[in-house]
């Protein structure tokens with residue numbers, strides 16, 4: 001007997017979510033079980049979070065060890081897991097300095113505040129413009145949601161933070177027209193996730209970097225969804241050959257434990273002097289101990305190589321199913337951040353597929369009404385992939401033949 005049900009959600013929770021009918025209660029690897037003990041293969045990974053699957057021994061060990069040692073201090077003191085994790089992130093990236101937060105939005109908030117502070121300190125108040133992209137997603141704080149490219153998420157809350165301009169992604173001409181010496185920063189995802197799994201062209205991303213340099217504007221890469229091995233490189237920028245000035249990371253960083261970080265250079269970091277920014281929980285020892293274990297595991301070359309191999313398995317299965325039941329127009333994305341775009345006959349029906357998959361015992365995600373999204377564990381086994389796609393095929397067949 002369980003004493004809480006989905007009905008309780010409607011009674012006691014703020015209705016800003018509409019969760020599925022099932023309530024999962026435990027997980028192991030790329031599988032979860034609900035209250036009725038129904039098993040699901042998990043191709044969603046909590047929206048690109050559970051990079052080592054559920055309850056991976058490396059994470060459980062790090063968490064339980066730290067839980068018996070020290071939970072919290074505040075930033076009046078530093079702590080060993082935070083220092084070790086920061087050193088590891090510096091070692092694995094372009095960055096010299098790290099600021100810890102608790103989520104992607106907070107990491108982005110820190111990135112935007114740093115960019116504005118640097119511009120004010122070095123150039124003056126007038127250099128305040130932030131360029132961002134249509135369909136981009138950067139979180140739900142008021143600053144980050146305003147920089148995000150879907151006004152539906154930021155409208156209706158009164159006056160917004162100012163000087164934010166949105167232009168189409170991958171549009172070099174629009175970018176050239178938008179950037180100027182007044183530009184403080186450009187914020188972009190190096191592969192748009194929520195917006196529909198859209199990769200930047202190499203020419204676009206090179207131009208963005210060049211023009212940022214020309215106009216002394218900072219380039220902020222939001223790697224909240226792409227970071228920590230998701231694309232097969234530890235950070236997606238490493239696969240693009242373009243290095244940002246500031247990078248935000250969260251989601252997979254803690255593998256399911258809330259933690260985020262902003263990474264930057266020494267030159268920029270010094271502008272966040274004592275008292276300019278902060279967080280009670282940022283750099284919490286439990287979060288950092290788990291993240292240290294996750295990063296240590298995911299950054300191993302064989303794990304990153306494994307992501308590329310698994311991408312191949314996912315694409316092959318999707319092609320196979322689409323040959324039988326042609327509902328998709330295109331497969332795109334990189335590593336294990338993949339999107340299957342529905343063809344014209346099936347446009348608008350991604351949620352139907354998510355629901356049908358759930359009925360068959362498979363968790364998938366969507367990225368808008370036309371794209372089915374897959375962000376599984378980076379160490380999902382070939383057997384779990386095969387079984388997941390058997391269920392996906394059954395779901396697609398049911399809809400196709402209906």
Ligand SMILES: Cc1ncc(COP(=O)(O)O)c(C=O)c1O
Pocket residue numbers: 047102103104105106108137138139140189193194222223224225226250251
């Ligand atoms: C690219 C990107 N940035 C930021 C966020 C926000 O992260 P959080 O929900 O942890 O605040 C997300 C979440 O989906 C994201 O995909």
